[in-house]
Amino acid sequence: MTQYTKYRVVFDDPDALDEPTKVLVPAQQWLDEAMAGNLPPIWVYWQLQDDEAKAKAEGRLSEFNHDPEKHALQWKAPRIGPLTEEEAMEYLCMKDLPRRCWAEEHNRPMFKIVRTEEVPSDRQFRNAWEMTL
């Protein structure tokens, strides 16, 4: 069954501003897990992303293996407890958006959480979409 989640995140990648605006769609199953309190602290994911980025910078991504203990924290770290849907969306932004979108200062907002119905359904000019503030 199609998942009609309430929110979307529209965002621009600061490193690729000439690309069309992107739209992030949360997975309902993941939102359910978040609202049930089954997520680890966000730093568990950041730690893995940092290790991976370091491996990429050093050109050893194809042979890269995560540290087993850090990797297992995704399941073993204490859960953060139930989140509201809005809190889950904020968590998702910090997990899935490129970190430079929200962690660095820019001269305009690089992302915006919007209601699903605010996203155009006509995709004829999809590659010309730009974010309005």
Added chain:
Amino acid sequence: MSTLKANSFANTSGVPYYPAACMVTLNGTGTISITGSDGISSITDNSTGEYYVDFSNAFGNTNYHMTATARDNSSIGGSRPKVFAMRGYTDSTFTTSREMIALGQSNTAEEIDSTKVTGVWLKDF
């Protein structure tokens, strides 16, 4: 005969095993939506015919198996969609996120949307 019933499997360190680690089916037309998913936290509508998938949990390494396919909907763009690429957000395969599925028309390679795009990523045990 006995029946084995379990909600999940894990190794002795508590790391779960999933027969299929991640899968998603999305509708890339209209307001893009997820039709069904398992093991993913989100998808991103990047542009026409280009979608990113973020995994709920990171893989242990980049040696996972992946495949994607798309339904032929010739009313959109007048041509058949074909999966032209699967890759990470930049140029690499990543364990954590941002796996990309790109669709193009089978005759021109021009990007095209599809009503049904499915991606599956299987853990390398």
